Amino acid sequence: xxxxxxxxxxxxxxxxxxxxxxxxxxxxxxxxxxxxxxxxxxxxxxxxxxxxxxxxxxxxxxxxxxxxxxxxxxxxxxxxxxxxxxxxxxxxxxxxxxxxxxxxxxxxxxxxxxxxxxxxxxxxxxxxxxxxxxxxxxxxxxxxxxxxxxxxxxxxxxxxxxxxxxxxxxxxxxxxxxxxxxxxxxxxxxxxxxxxxxxxxxxxxxxxxxxxxxxxxxxxxxx
Numbered sequence: 001x002x003x004x005x006x007x008x009x010x011x012x013x014x015x016x017x018x019x020x021x022x023x024x025x026x027x028x029x030x031x032x033x034x035x036x037x038x039x040x041x042x043x044x045x046x047x048x049x050x051x052x053x054x055x056x057x058x059x060x061x062x063x064x065x066x067x068x069x070x071x072x073x074x075x076x077x078x079x080x081x082x083x084x085x086x087x088x089x090x091x092x093x094x095x096x097x098x099x100x101x102x103x104x105x106x107x108x109x110x111x112x113x114x115x116x117x118x119x120x121x122x123x124x125x126x127x128x129x130x131x132x133x134x135x136x137x138x139x140x141x142x143x144x145x146x147x148x149x150x151x152x153x154x155x156x157x158x159x160x161x162x163x164x165x166x167x168x169x170x171x172x173x174x175x176x177x178x179x180x181x182x183x184x185x186x187x188x189x190x191x192x193x194x195x196x197x198x199x200x201x202x203x204x205x206x207x208x209x210x211x212x213x214x215x216x217x218x219x220x221x222x223x
Contacts, residue, residue: 108217
């Protein structure tokens, strides 16, 4: 095989694996630390992409979309956890699965109603729109930046989970919520923030993935 083609394929593999990591990181965080199965995670991922696309169309600023989309969708996730999903905690995973699956179906219809069922392309920022020379091949600058971004997010999540007080509280709350509550910590509030953060990660993945993989509502059912 041509060495240049091999290099490009390896880089493409890294890009798509890290994009999948970004999309799944919030799901893993919510299930691993909260023991909550969220089948609507793909809906929030796609919603983040569409919110980001709307911001880009209104302002022409990709970086602003990268900031606004996770905040807006993460706040929506906190509302869902606080007023709906929390009612199913402790009742087994089946209730969580049924609720979040229904939420995904509703989100799918709302997404189609708001943005249509067309394939949408998210333009990358102008500074990363071209290609650069890397390992002897010309490769899109945005995709290379995506690799670095994904690795940075992975490191940040590991740091939060294992090296911060909030990470210790979350892990302890999953293990014994009564004991942690007895120490005066509002575990439910911590869980709400954690759920919102996981959803914000999904939205972040939606806008980061947009320039590489087009947005389409049917992708909810495949996420």
